[in-house]
Amino acid sequence: MAKRTPSINTNNLTAVQIMEIDACTRCGECVDWCPTYDAKDKSPGLAPRDKIKRWKSFMDRSYGLRAKLFGPKPVNDDEMQEFSDDLYHCTTCGVCGTVCEVGINTVELWESIRANLVKRGNGPYGKQNMFPKLIKEYRNPYMKDQKDRLLWIPDDIKIAEKADVLYFAGCTAGFNQQVLGVCTARVMNKLNVPFMLLGEEEWCCCSALIRTGQPHIDDVPKVSAIHNVEAIEASGVKTVMFACAGCYRVATIDWPRLIGRKPRFKIVHIADILADHIKHGKIKWEKSLNNQIITYHDPCHLGRHCGVYETPRIVLENLPGARFVEMDRIRAEQRCCGAGGGVKAGIPDLAVGISSTRINDAQAVNADIMSSTCPFCRRNLGDGRDNVYGVTGTDFDLRDNPENEMQVEDMIVLVAELMGLSTKIKSQMEEE
Amino acid sequence: MDYYSGISFGAMIMIAFIAIAVFLYGMFLNIKKWSLGSTGYGLEPSNGSIGVFLKTLLAAIKEESPKKGHKQSLITTLVLDILLQRRILRRNPLRWFMHITIFVGWMALFIFSLIMFLFEVIELIGIELPLALHPEVLRDTMAVPNDVFSYILLVGIIIAIVRRLFISDVRENTIAYDSVFLAGLTIITVSGFVSDWIRIGLFVDYGIPEVASPPAAFFHVIISLLFCIAYIPYSKYMHMIAAPLVLLANKGGE
Ligand code: HEM
Ligand code: SF4
Ligand code: SF4
Ligand code: SF4
Numbered sequence: 001m002a003k004r005t006p007s008i009n010t011n012n013l014t015a016v017q018i019m020e021i022d023a024c025t026r027c028g029e030c031v032d033w034c035p036t037y038d039a040k041d042k043s044p045g046l047a048p049r050d051k052i053k054r055w056k057s058f059m060d061r062s063y064g065l066r067a068k069l070f071g072p073k074p075v076n077d078d079e080m081q082e083f084s085d086d087l088y089h090c091t092t093c094g095v096c097g098t099v100c101e102v103g104i105n106t107v108e109l110w111e112s113i114r115a116n117l118v119k120r121g122n123g124p125y126g127k128q129n130m131f132p133k134l135i136k137e138y139r140n141p142y143m144k145d146q147k148d149r150l151l152w153i154p155d156d157i158k159i160a161e162k163a164d165v166l167y168f169a170g171c172t173a174g175f176n177q178q179v180l181g182v183c184t185a186r187v188m189n190k191l192n193v194p195f196m197l198l199g200e201e202e203w204c205c206c207s208a209l210i211r212t213g214q215p216h217i218d219d220v221p222k223v224s225a226i227h228n229v230e231a232i233e234a235s236g237v238k239t240v241m242f243a244c245a246g247c248y249r250v251a252t253i254d255w256p257r258l259i260g261r262k263p264r265f266k267i268v269h270i271a272d273i274l275a276d277h278i279k280h281g282k283i284k285w286e287k288s289l290n291n292q293i294i295t296y297h298d299p300c301h302l303g304r305h306c307g308v309y310e311t312p313r314i315v316l317e318n319l320p321g322a323r324f325v326e327m328d329r330i331r332a333e334q335r336c337c338g339a340g341g342g343v344k345a346g347i348p349d350l351a352v353g354i355s356s357t358r359i360n361d362a363q364a365v366n367a368d369i370m371s372s373t374c375p376f377c378r379r380n381l382g383d384g385r386d387n388v389y390g391v392t393g394t395d396f397d398l399r400d401n402p403e404n405e406m407q408v409e410d411m412i413v414l415v416a417e418l419m420g421l422s423t424k425i426k427s428q429m430e431e432e
Numbered sequence: 433m434d435y436y437s438g439i440s441f442g443a444m445i446m447i448a449f450i451a452i453a454v455f456l457y458g459m460f461l462n463i464k465k466w467s468l469g470s471t472g473y474g475l476e477p478s479n480g481s482i483g484v485f486l487k488t489l490l491a492a493i494k495e496e497s498p499k500k501g502h503k504q505s506l507i508t509t510l511v512l513d514i515l516l517q518r519r520i521l522r523r524n525p526l527r528w529f530m531h532i533t534i535f536v537g538w539m540a541l542f543i544f545s546l547i548m549f550l551f552e553v554i555e556l557i558g559i560e561l562p563l564a565l566h567p568e569v570l571r572d573t574m575a576v577p578n579d580v581f582s583y584i585l586l587v588g589i590i591i592a593i594v595r596r597l598f599i600s601d602v603r604e605n606t607i608a609y610d611s612v613f614l615a616g617l618t619i620i621t622v623s624g625f626v627s628d629w630i631r632i633g634l635f636v637d638y639g640i641p642e643v644a645s646p647p648a649a650f651f652h653v654i655i656s657l658l659f660c661i662a663y664i665p666y667s668k669y670m671h672m673i674a675a676p677l678v679l680l681a682n683k684g685g686e
Contacts, residue, residue: 010477015469015488016681022462023674026610028602029523053607063465065458065666094686101519102675103685108473215474222474253498257473304686307500332686 006062007075012115012216020104021059024052030096030106035336036089036343039353045086048096048106054083055113084117088125089350091343092211093300093336107305110341114213124212125346131208132217139203139224140171146200152178154426157185160194166237166265167195168228168251170244171204172375178425180375183416184243184270190419191277195241201231205250207301212342215258225250225258233264243270243412245299245374252306269302270412271373275311278318286420288321292368295327296411297358297381298334299374312373312411319418327361335361337372339380355384362406363388369407371414381408441556447654448549451662458665459673492681504683513684514676530591534617537585541624542660544574544581582624589618613668616659623652 010018030048031037037046044050058080060066061073090110097106117123124131131141139146152174153159167188173181188195205228206221215221232240242248251267277283296316302308309331317324329335338344338354358381362370370385372378385391389405416423460482467484470477471491478484497503512518517535521528552567563569592614596606627648630640663669679685 010468010470012474013469014472014475014492015466015478015485016492016678018466018469019462019485019489019674020678022466022670023678025668025671025675026605026607027520027523027527028605031605049605053609059465063461063468065461068461098686099523100685101517101523102671103513103519103679103682105682105686112473256498305499307502 004072004074006067006072007080008058008062008120009116011119012112012213013109014112017105017109017112018059020109021052021056023102023104024049024056025102026053027101029099029101033095033099033333035093035095035338035354035357036091036350039338039350039357040089045082046089048090051083051087051090051110052104058083080117080120081122084122085125087114087117088123088128088212088341088346089343090341091300091336091338091351091354092341093334094304095300095333095336098304098332111211111213115216116213118213119216124214124342128208128212128214128342128346131212131342131345132214132220135204135206135209135224136218136220140175141204141208142171142175144171144175146203149174149202150197150199152181152426153185154182154424154429156422157182158189158194159185160196162236163194163196164237165193165195165239165241166232166235167197167241167243168202168205168232168247169197170202170242170247170375172244172246174202177375177378178427179413179423180243180378180410182425183410183412183421183423186421187270187274187412187416187419190421191273191282193273196235196237198228198231198235201227203227205247205254207246207250207254208342208345210250210254211340212346221250221254222258225255229255229259229263237265239266239268241268241270241273243373245269245302246376248308249301249305269308269311269373271308271311271315274411274415275314278314283419285320285418287418289319289369289414289418290321291323292321293325293366294319294322294369294371294414295325295362295365295367296330297327297337297362297370297372297377298331299372299377300334300336300340302373303334304332312371315411315415316371319414325365325367327365327367329361337377337380337384339376344376344380351380352383352387355380356387357384359384359388359406367406369409369414371409371411373411375410378408378410441552444650444653444657445553448657451657454658454662455664458662462665462670489677489681497683499686502683502686506680509679509684513679519679519685526591527595530588530595533584533588534592535588537581537583537588538617538660540581541578541585544578545656548574579628582621582628586621586625589614589621593618609668616663616667620652620656620659623648623655627652 026049028049034046034048037043040046058075061075067073087110092107092110094107097104100106114123134141134143138144167184169181173184203224206224209215209221240251242251248269256262294316296313298309316322335358336354337358338351344351370381372381385406385408391405413423463482463485467482468477468480469488471484471488517528517532520531548567548570551561551565551570555561555567595602596610596614597603627645629635630648631642631645633642636642
């Protein structure tokens with residue numbers, strides 16, 4: 001009898017990750033915390049424990065004792081496809097890893113298995129397969145011309161030719177949610193912190209490719225990482241500042257892996273800079289939140305993945321007239337907003353389902369404002385808010401909240417507003 | 433050697449060696465399987481040679497975590513995460529109590545048995561031992577600690593069984609992987625108690641004389657060897673090796 005070949009291979013898994021699969025004790029703690037499992041009516045296949053069990057079974061059928069003695073047992077295509085689809089429902093939020101009783105690094109495990117599945121032809125999911133081609137061709141996921149990277153900057157904003165700080169704006173603040181870019185820049189200007197931009201030399205951080213298991217396709221993330229790191233180092237700055245949790249995560253964790261060394265600059269989040277200014281009493285506020293209740297949603301990519309919990313809280317607690325309250329499930333145990341891991345693009349309904357639950361958390365503490373520090377949380381929590389309240393998107397506005405609906409806004413927009421700065425983007429200014 | 437010699441001590445040694453061989457083969461298979469992975473994120477799979485796993489593990493243990501404030505010394509991981517299992521405690525104190533009793537009981541009995549075995553062998557090959565270390569004396573010395581830790585183990589096992597039988601959520605999610613492991617552990621623990629009770633004559637009234645003790649003890653020892661050593665790499669037992677290694681590699685976990 002001809003020996004069958006194993007149905008799965010170990011592409012993209014590290015030796016330690018393959019061991020992690022064998023370490024799971026099936027305690028089930030992760031199941032109780034998983035936001036996707038919760039939002040999908042506790043569909044059994046979505047539970048992290050179940051995903052580990054199935055991959056272990058695939059590994060055992062291919063490489064276990066019985067496979068050694070009698071040849072590998074096949075994994076049929078339907079079973080594999082179902083597994084893949086389930087795995088692509090995960091937002092890579094990582095709370096399963098935080099609570100895992102044996103400390104499995106789940107996010108990395110899911111991403112590695114995803115890459116394995118992409119290579120087999122089972123992944124990614126839905127529209128996600130467009131990412132590599134788009135980002136490779138345009139160097140951003142929004143199909144914009146690289147030449148237009150600085151188009152968002154209105155005349156009132158000063159960009160330094162040379163400075164100690166470089167603001168890595170990211171595609172989303174630069175093209176898609178420009179209010180974040182203009183607010184960040186105006187706040188920095190007002191605080192007299194000169195900063196540079198990479199402009200055309202800023203390429204997408206490729207977060208979406210890495211999170212969806214497509215980093216190997218033409219090595220786009222690696223090429224981008226090398227390009228970005230070298231461009232930043234060539235600029236001579238000491239510090240790179242991010243206002244996007246997705247980019248910050250990539251720079252902190254993925255860049256060193258992709259380029260094989262530590263970059264020669266410091267990575268900070270805008271919240272770090274603001275908190276520092278607040279501590280030294282260097283921010284002059286012009287307006288007040290008038291006693292509104294504000295709460296903070298930790299972005300997975302900033303909090304759990306990178307360990308930044310404190311500085312955004314320092315900022316929000318110190319907003320004038322703010323009554324800061326904490327919701328259920330915060331910091332390391334935060335409940336994901338549902339946008340990450342390619343879910344917003346791949347399975348938008350699921351993303352809104354999860355964010356609606358998060359909105360309920362904020363409702364439970366009577367929050368007037370739910371703030372975050374990530375453009376993707378902002379968009380998706382906004383959609384969740386619209387879903388829960390049955391309204392359609394209103395941007396944050398201090399003066400105008402007639403329905404008394406909860407407002408969802410990024411920390412930097414609140415800061416700009418309360419410092420008395422304009423939050424208008426260029427196109428809005430031109431209209432006037 | 434009377435204690436075992438319902439059937440000879442030699443037979444037991446042989447089974448011990450078989451158990452160890454089966455264990456080693458299983459570990460070899462596992463490490464070989466782990467070694468099919470790459471040595472780092474995003475790298476090509478390795479050549480599959482057996483050293484890859486060890487190399488990758490050591491590199492992971494040494495690597496600094498990129499996460500802010502996520503630093504932990506090896507000794508902290510070893511004591512707090514592996515020995516005291518604080519990650520279980522953080523999640524659920526009852527489950528922690530269940531596990532720590534199983535862990536402490538099992539480890540202690542395992543170590544006691546190893547010591548006993550060692551001295552039996554030393555005596556067997558004719559090396560003169562001080563009186564206190566003679567196997568018969570040693571067995572008496574260890575009788576009380578043996579008893580104590582057996583009861584500790586039993587407490588944990590009972591909690592685990594009750595949990596798996598009566599909490600519907602746990603019951604529904606129990607698969608053979610879980611139940612075989614727990615059942616095996618239960619059989620060993622109970623057979624240990626039974627053989628001991630026979631030895632001290634507790635069952636004489638029920639028509640089981642003390643002379644039945646050696647075969648009962650033999651049964652206990654054999655299945656212990658097979659189940660507690662040989663079966664490790666092929667079952668949920670594996671977590672007692674893999675879990676500490678994961679904790680070391682991930683600096684105590686997120
Ligand atoms: C050395 C480090 C070890 C670690 C970190 C560890 C970790 C764990 C964890 C996290 C669980 C899941 C507990 C839960 O359901 O909440 C578990 C289950 C279990 N462990 Fe360990 N373990 C270790 C060693 C051992 C040892 C030496 C034994 C001895 C036999 C053992 C026996 C068990 C049993 C029987 C269960 C299953 C309980 C059940 O069925 O509900 N463990 N272990
Ligand atoms: S990373 Fe988050 S969404 Fe994904 S399996 Fe874990 S808990 Fe669920
Ligand atoms: S928390 Fe960790 S050990 Fe427990 S079932 Fe989930 S992955 Fe397995
Ligand atoms: S992750 Fe950052 S760089 Fe990448 S698309 Fe998003 S905002 Fe742009």
